[in-house]
Amino acid sequence: MRKIRVLIAKPGLDGHDRGAKIVARALRDAGMEVIYTGLHQTPEMIVEAAIQEDVDVIGLSLLSGAHMTLFPRVLDLLRENDAQDIMVTGGGIIPEKDAEKLKGLGMTQIWGPGTPTDEIVTFIKEKMEPGARS
Amino acid sequence: MDLVPRILGGDRRAVARLMTLVESGAPEAKKALAELHPHTGKAHIVGITGPPGTGKSTLVDKLALEFLKRNKTVGIVAVDPSSPFTGGAFLGDRIRMSTVAMDKRVFIRSMGTRKKLGGLARGTNDFIRILDAYGKDIILVETVGAGQSEVDIVRTAHTTIIVEAPGMGDDIQAVKAGILEIGDIFVVNKADRDGVERTMRELQTMLELNPDKEGWQPPVMETVARDGVGIEEVVDKAQEHMAYLKESGMLEQGLKQRAELELLAIVREEISRHVLEKGVEREELDALLDRIMQLELDPYSAAEEVLGRLRDR
Known part of the structure; x- marks a missing residue:
């Protein structure tokens, strides 16, 4: 049985990991394997971990406001490593217009504060169904 | 491809x-x-086991760093428990491995136990084989932290390091857990904490009671992994232990035992899969379960029936 593997990472300098942990817990409870890498991760560390762990999804959590530099950097590094098949999602305090731009750059989904964890679980499961994988 | x-x-x-x-x-x-x-067959496989909270992941991080300094490449397999209810897992060992995570000579992989007991996952041996063929000189395997019955690691590793910490339980716990027989090196981590002398003394005393006075005598060592204290000495000992295994012929003996255990485990697994797939249909199984629940049949006799049907086919 192939299990969905998700890397949950916090790029940048903010130390607020409650949201990341809540999401990680919800995904675990939904039967996924969650690799949690902790705080203060550089985009390079995140991409390297994602490759070694062969994850299907990366979930980035960021509340510091640096999403427009750090999220695109993750996408660039994935492309450089020929790993753009890994789905990238994000969460945090991200204005609507930034979210749209990030999706334009290749992120699959951005969730704001207060998103029910069920919504995230369902989204990932649907995207990972055989046939839905790109 | x-x-x-x-x-x-x-x-x-x-x-x-x-x-x-x-x-x-x-x-x-x-x-x-x-x-x-x-x-395969070139790597030195080092297992790290011990109760939760003793600092196994941090120790692995620092041991890896020391091996890198000695020009060794390092593979790490970190096993964490899967939920028996949902099958999901929270794999958090990487949090403590940030010192070596970005080094090109290091490859780290986390794995959930996926219903397997014994401190390792079913695929752990295969992961080790892959890293060995990939050319890693040292493979560090961190087991699930439970401290009781996590003894599968001795059948996998050449060198088993048992990690304890001050105040983690008394000497009786260590005897119960059976760790005294399986450790090649004992590490008391977090040795800057109160109670370290007592933990050291208790371990040493219990080890002196081991009947085997010949051959390798497991050392008890202090570390503060967080600060890198005592790490060089542990790596020295691990390398010494490998040299001892080679000289004494224990390495080859161990390899044979390991091969036998692995072969038989695979055969057992295939047999039970075969029996469960071919030997009994779902309805037949339900019927047997009903009879067991009605107390008409005991589980041993039911198992005989299943196996008997397989023989008839």
């Missing part, structure tokens, strides 16, 4: 992908493992 030449050529994405195929039970994984087999 062919993963084997890519792995032998040093492509980490191929390593990662084959590990996923192994965990998923994909048929092509067996073929790839067979092709990799002749390229």
Whole structure:
């Protein structure tokens, strides 16, 4: 049985990991394997971990406001490593217009504060169904 | 697409992908493992086990760093428990491995136990084989932290390091857990804490009671992994232990035992899969379960019936 593997990472300098942990817990409870890498991760560390762990999804959590530099950097590094098949999602305090731009750059989904964890679980499961994988 | 030449050529994405195929039970994984087999047998496999909260992941991080300083490449397999209810897992060992995570000579992989007991996952041996063929000199295997019955590691590793910490339980716990027989090196980590002398003394006293006075005598060592204190000495000992295994002929003996255990485990697994797939249909199973619940039949007799049907077919 192939299990969905998700890397949950916090790029940048903010130390607020409650949201990341809540999401990680919800995904675990939904039967996924969650690799949690902790705080203060550089985009390079995140991409390297994602490759070694062969994850299907990366979930980035960021509340510091640096999403427009750090999220695109993750996408660039994935492309450089020929790993753009890994789905990238994000969460945090991200204005609507930034979210749209990030999706334009290749992120699959951005969730704001207060998103029910069920919504995230369902989204990932649907995207990972055989046939839905790109 | 062919993963084997890519792995032998040093492509980490191929390593990662084959590990996923192994965990998923994909048929092509067996073929790839067979092709990799002749390229294995070079790595020194070091197991790290012990109760939760003793600092195993931090110790692994620092041991890896020390091995890198000695010009060794390092593979790390970190096993954490899967939920028996949902099958999901929270794999958090990487949090403590940030010192070496970005080094190109290091490959780290986390794995959930996926219903397997004993402190390792079913695919752990295969992961080790892949990292060995990939050319890692040292493979560090961190087991689930439970401290009781996590003894599978001795059948996998050449050198087993038991990690304890001050105040983690008394000497009786250590005897119960059976760790005194399986450790090649005992490490009392967090040695800057109160109670370290007592933990050291208790371990030493219990080890002196081991009947075997010949051969390798497991040392008890202090570390503060967080600060890198005592790490060089532990790596020295691990290398000494490997040299001892080679000189004494125990290495070869151990390899044979390991091969036998692994072969028989695979045969057992295949047999039970075969029996469960071919020997009993779902309705038959339900009927048997009903009779057991009605107290008409005991589980042993029911098992006989299942096996008897298989023989008749």
